[in-house]
Amino acid sequence: MTNKLLAVTQKDLKLLYRDKGGFFFTFIFPIIMAVFFGSMMSGSGGIKGISLQVVDADQSVISKAFVDKLDAAAELKVVLSDEATARETVRKGKAAAYLILPKGFGEAKGNLFSGKTATVQLGVDPKRSAIKGLLQGVLMSYAAEDMQSAFTDTSKMSTQIDKSLAEVRQARDSGELGDNDKTDRLLDFLDNLQEMVATDSFNNTSNSNENSAGNTADENTSEENEFNGFQPLIIETQAITVNRDGPPSGYDVSFPQGILWGILGCLSAFSLSLVSERNQGTLSRLLVSSANRSTILAGKALACFLTIIFIAVSLLLLGKLVFGIQIRQPDLMVVSLVAIGFCFSGLMILFSVISKSEKAASGITWAAMMLMAMAGGGMIPLAFMPAWMTPVSQFSPVKWSILALEGPMWRQFSLIEMLPVVGVLFGIGLVSFLLGVRLFKWQSSST
Amino acid sequence: MPDILILDQISKQFDQRKVINQLSFSVKEGEIFGLLGPNGAGKTTLVNIMTGLLNAEHGRVTLFEKHAPGDNFARANIGLASQSLALYEDLTAEENLRFFGKMHALEKNALKTAVSQTLAVVGLEDRANQRVKEFSGGMKRRLNLAVAILHKPKLLILDEPTVGVDPQSRNAIMESIQTLSDQGHSIIYTTHYMEEVEKLCDRVAIIDKGQLVALDSVNGLLQTHGKSHRIRYSQDNKVITVDSDNPLQKIRELLNSEQQARISNLSVQSPTLEQVFLNLTGRELRD
Ligand SMILES: Nc1ncnc2c1ncn2[C@@H]1O[C@H](COP(=O)(O)OP(=O)(O)O)[C@@H](O)[C@H]1O
Ligand SMILES: [Mg+2]
Numbered sequence: 001m002t003n004k005l006l007a008v009t010q011k012d013l014k015l016l017y018r019d020k021g022g023f024f025f026t027f028i029f030p031i032i033m034a035v036f037f038g039s040m041m042s043g044s045g046g047i048k049g050i051s052l053q054v055v056d057a058d059q060s061v062i063s064k065a066f067v068d069k070l071d072a073a074a075e076l077k078v079v080l081s082d083e084a085t086a087r088e089t090v091r092k093g094k095a096a097a098y099l100i101l102p103k104g105f106g107e108a109k110g111n112l113f114s115g116k117t118a119t120v121q122l123g124v125d126p127k128r129s130a131i132k133g134l135l136q137g138v139l140m141s142y143a144a145e146d147m148q149s150a151f152t153d154t155s156k157m158s159t160q161i162d163k164s165l166a167e168v169r170q171a172r173d174s175g176e177l178g179d180n181d182k183t184d185r186l187l188d189f190l191d192n193l194q195e196m197v198a199t200d201s202f203n204n205t206s207n208s209n210e211n212s213a214g215n216t217a218d219e220n221t222s223e224e225n226e227f228n229g230f231q232p233l234i235i236e237t238q239a240i241t242v243n244r245d246g247p248p249s250g251y252d253v254s255f256p257q258g259i260l261w262g263i264l265g266c267l268s269a270f271s272l273s274l275v276s277e278r279n280q281g282t283l284s285r286l287l288v289s290s291a292n293r294s295t296i297l298a299g300k301a302l303a304c305f306l307t308i309i310f311i312a313v314s315l316l317l318l319g320k321l322v323f324g325i326q327i328r329q330p331d332l333m334v335v336s337l338v339a340i341g342f343c344f345s346g347l348m349i350l351f352s353v354i355s356k357s358e359k360a361a362s363g364i365t366w367a368a369m370m371l372m373a374m375a376g377g378g379m380i381p382l383a384f385m386p387a388w389m390t391p392v393s394q395f396s397p398v399k400w401s402i403l404a405l406e407g408p409m410w411r412q413f414s415l416i417e418m419l420p421v422v423g424v425l426f427g428i429g430l431v432s433f434l435l436g437v438r439l440f441k442w443q444s445s446s447t
Numbered sequence: 448m449p450d451i452l453i454l455d456q457i458s459k460q461f462d463q464r465k466v467i468n469q470l471s472f473s474v475k476e477g478e479i480f481g482l483l484g485p486n487g488a489g490k491t492t493l494v495n496i497m498t499g500l501l502n503a504e505h506g507r508v509t510l511f512e513k514h515a516p517g518d519n520f521a522r523a524n525i526g527l528a529s530q531s532l533a534l535y536e537d538l539t540a541e542e543n544l545r546f547f548g549k550m551h552a553l554e555k556n557a558l559k560t561a562v563s564q565t566l567a568v569v570g571l572e573d574r575a576n577q578r579v580k581e582f583s584g585g586m587k588r589r590l591n592l593a594v595a596i597l598h599k600p601k602l603l604i605l606d607e608p609t610v611g612v613d614p615q616s617r618n619a620i621m622e623s624i625q626t627l628s629d630q631g632h633s634i635i636y637t638t639h640y641m642e643e644v645e646k647l648c649d650r651v652a653i654i655d656k657g658q659l660v661a662l663d664s665v666n667g668l669l670q671t672h673g674k675s676h677r678i679r680y681s682q683d684n685k686v687i688t689v690d691s692d693n694p695l696q697k698i699r700e701l702l703n704s705e706q707q708a709r710i711s712n713l714s715v716q717s718p719t720l721e722q723v724f725l726n727l728t729g730r731e732l733r734d
Contacts (some may be wrong), residue, residue, distance in 0.1 A: 007549035011535070011542075018537040281533035285594070288498045289550040290523050 004291045008299025009306070016269055016307065025265030026307065027314075034251070034258025034315060035323070050131055050138075051077045053086035053098035060106025066142070067101070075138050090125050093403060093411060097124040097135055109143075109233075118143065123238040126410075136235050143233035252326060255319040256405035260398050262311035263340070267348050270304045272362060274352035294437055300352070301345040301433065308341040312405075325409065332408035332418055339425035340401045346429030347397065349436035353443070400424050448475040449512060451602055451633045452497060457506035459492055459657075466492050467503070468657040474602075474635055479628050481648030481665075482637040483720065485730075489657040490637040491530050494606045497635070498527050511601065523551065526600035528592045530607045530637075536580035540571055540590050543579060544597055551598035565593040568623050585616025592620060596627060603627060603634045609643060621647065641720035653724060660727045665720070672726050673718025680713040682706060 016022050054070065056063050071078040081089065086098035100121040109118035120139065124132040277283040286296050316333070319325035327333055354360075404421045407413030413421075452474040459467040467489045474480040482490050495501040497508060499517020514521045534543050544562045553561055566572045569589035579587060592608055605624070609617045624647060628634055638644060644651050645665050653660045653668070661668055676694035680687055680701070691697040694715050701710060725731060 003554065004550055004552070007546055011538070011546045014542070015535060015537050280536075281529050281531040282535060284495075284500050284529060285527065285533040285547065286550060287500060288517075288522055288525060288527050289547060290519070290552050291550045 004295050005299040005302065008291070008296055009303040012270065012273060012300050012303035013306065015273060016303070019269065022265070022269035026262055026269055026311065029265060030258040030262030030311060030315060031318065033261045034255045034319065050075060050097065050135060051079065051095040052135075053081045053089050053095045054078050055081055055083045055086050055098065055100040057083070057103050058101050058105040062106035062110045063101045066105075066109070069142050070099075073138065073142065087123060090123055091411065092413075092417065093125055093406065095125070096128050096131060097122060099139070117234050119234040119236060121236045121238050132237065136237075139235060140233055249324065251319055251323040252410050255315055255323070255325050256402050256409070259312045259315045259405060260401055262315065263308050263344050263401070264398075266304060266307045266311065267344050267351065268362065270300060270307075270348045271352040271355060274300060275355050275357065275360070278356070293440055297349050297437055297440060301349050304345040304348045305341040308344055309337055312337050312340065327409050328412060329408040332413065332415065333405075335418065335422055336404040336408055339422040339429075340404055343397050343401065343425040343429035346431070346433035346436070350432040353436040353440045397425065397428050448477055450474065451476045451511060452635070453509040454493075454497075455507045455509070457493070457496060457503045457508065459496060459501065459503045466657050467496070469506070470654070470657065470659050471506075472652050472659060472662055474633065476633050477631060478649040479624070479634045479636055479647050481644040481651035482635060482654065483639065483641060483644050483651050483724075484654040485639055488654050490654065491606055493654075494527070494529075494604055494635075494637060497604060498525060523598070524601045526595035526598065526603045528595035528603075528605045528608050530610065532587050532591050534579050534587060534590060534594070537578060539576050539578050540566070540582075541575040543590065544594060547594045548597050553598060561597050561599070565597050568596065568626065569593045570619050583613070583616075585612035588612045589616060589620060589623075592623060596632070601633060603632045605634065606637050607639070608636070609638065609640065641724070645720060651720070653720075653727065655728050661723070668720065668723050669718045672723040673720070674726070675722065676718060677716040678713070679716065681711045682709050
């Protein structure tokens with residue numbers, strides 16, 4: 001029994017190794033993908049539906065209005081949360097970023113021309129650092145939109161300016177503001193602005209608006225930071241916990257994906273191998289030999305499993321030695337690799353048993369692979385996916401596998417956090433394998 | 448001799464179409480049993496039923512007196528050389544043999560001996576380490592046979608083992624089969640080449656459209672159903688054939704007639720299974 005199983009395994013490995021196409025997609029292509037995308041990872045395109053955890057610590061009318069605005073934005077998918085949960089969710093890779101509106105946000109934002117600028121804290125999943133700049137831009141533009149509407153609504157503007165004038169004067173009189181030159185300049189500016197608004201000429205002079213905004217922005221970059229009334233928002237970016245030693249490089253993201261490409265190549269090659277055995281008649285020959293059906297399938301599954309482990313270990317080693325990827329918890333990584341290998345070997349058996357012809361096999365495996373790949377965010381960032389796919393991605397073994405790889409690499413998953421991931425992978429593998437064996441036995445008894 | 452295989456009222460249909468129709472016969476231990484029929488007669492289907500790869504809708508197959516097709520004993524004691532070549536093209540001849548040997552639970556020394564012996568039987572010793580995809584059709588057929596005999600099965604089922612091979616390989620295969628028979632294997636041999644059956648088989652079942660048309664020894668069939676001899680001669684540069692139940696009489700007539708001087712190349716062909724088939728079914732055996 002064991003000897004027969006191992007003989008099947010050995011035979012299938014030999015065949016894979018000698019099949020040029022299978023060899024390329026299983027061993028070479030993944031390396032190309034990992035290295036290529038690793039170096040390209042900084043590039044990005046248009047983005048929609050970035051999942052954003054929002055923490056409204058201010059709970060003011062203005063902060064709530066801002067959250068509503070973000071919620072309505074097409075670029076963002078907002079989930080309200082508390083601070084601890086938000087950080088945790090992003091660390092686990094379940095949301096792209098979190099945004100904290102701290103206490104005083106509303107006051108600072110409502111008080112447009114005071115010395116204070118509304119400040120928010122932003123934390124972005126290091127894996128998706130490509131979207132960080134975009135996210136900052138998106139947040140800025142919404143905050144600026146607020147400001148523009150304040151400018152164009154003259155009565156609101158006027159009250160604003162009055163309020164600011166009063167505050168600045170009070171601060172100057174109490175000696176709070178050291179640099180009188182600058183304070184005077186600010187007061188002059190606010191006075192002029194008040195005049196303009198009062199004569200209702202403001203709406204026709206959008207040019208001057210742009211100019212003054214430009215000036216303040218320049219000054220804002222100087223070291224004295226007291227005059228930043230025109231910046232819509234200060235975004236303090238926060239490091240995610242996993243990120244303590246600096247963000248992982250693009251390779252930390254691309255290598256798990258490369259491994260998944262290899263696994264999918266392997267899945268396709270082995271699924272095809274059973275079909276071609278069916279067509280060539282070698283399967284019939286095996287069925288009339290002394291080997292059992294389950295031995296034949298198990299031998300194939302073992303070959304697939306070993307290949308997956310081999311691909312994963314080689315890519316991880318290559319990544320670590322040449323591209324400096326992190327593997328912080330090697331012991332958990334072993335568990336992950338076993339689970340991933342098990343999952344896809346089981347799927348392979350199911351796919352290969354379902355497929356009756358070579359066309360069907362390549363069709364089924366490619367369709368399934370593309371779906372899994374897309375839905376799993378393995379090859380296409382989740383942010384680019386159509387919305388209907390997000391729930392589908394919950395069932396994607398690719399998604400779970402990538403998480404299982406990243407967890408021990410740099411997400412610093414604890415054993416408890418790994419358990420559901422590994423559990424899902426084992427579950428998928430076991431169900432697929434048993435279903436495959438069942439179908440295989442049933443197929444032949446019904447002919 | 449006891450029966451090694453008994454088919455009892457076997458019927459099989461594909462998509463409502465009867466491919467095997469109430470077919471019964473038995474094969475004796477030690478004989479070479481021929482299964483002769485044109486393409487599409489149902490030979491391969493019958494072979495698949497014998498080996499348990501297909502289930503018959505009706506009827507019963509008994510192997511080795513008390514076993515059913517596909518059970519452990521039957522699988523261990525049957526060797527099948529299927530009509531479609533069942534080989535791994537990317538493995539060498541020896542790797543194929545070693546792999547299938549292991550599938551039949553041959554280990555280490557036994558496996559080694561069996562591999563080199565069978566390579567010798569089919570004359571592929573010097574090709575052992577060549578990949579199958581580099582083989583000619585004839586060499587593949589020989590290897591296909593080698594895999595079937597590797598585990599020294601009691602019953603050898605050969606489904607058209609000479610189809611599409613060169614004359615040299617065909618002779619090698621026929622000789623191997625004779626050798627195997629001499630060593631005591633029982634053999635079921637399907638073909639649509641009657642010459643092979645005439646040369647090799649002890650008994651022959653002729654099947655057509657899934658039904659048994661005749662079953663006897665080759666001589667028995669020829670005597671019962673192959674009445675006429677075929678006389679062939681040239682006259683005025685034309686070839687003339689005449690079938691006659693009494694060829695001697697016919698030749699005498701020809702030689703005594705006034706045409707005698709113009710006749711040349713006279714030959715007489717005794718009845719063939721070809722004619723037997725024609726007599727029984729009204730159709731040619733050839734496709
Ligand atoms: N799997 C199948 N499905 C449908 N028809 C089949 C199948 N296998 C064989 N047949 C049909 O059964 C008949 C007998 O085929 P086969 O047993 O291969 O004949 P032979 O081996 O004598 O040439 C043919 O008409 C063939 O088309
Ligand atoms: Mg056939």
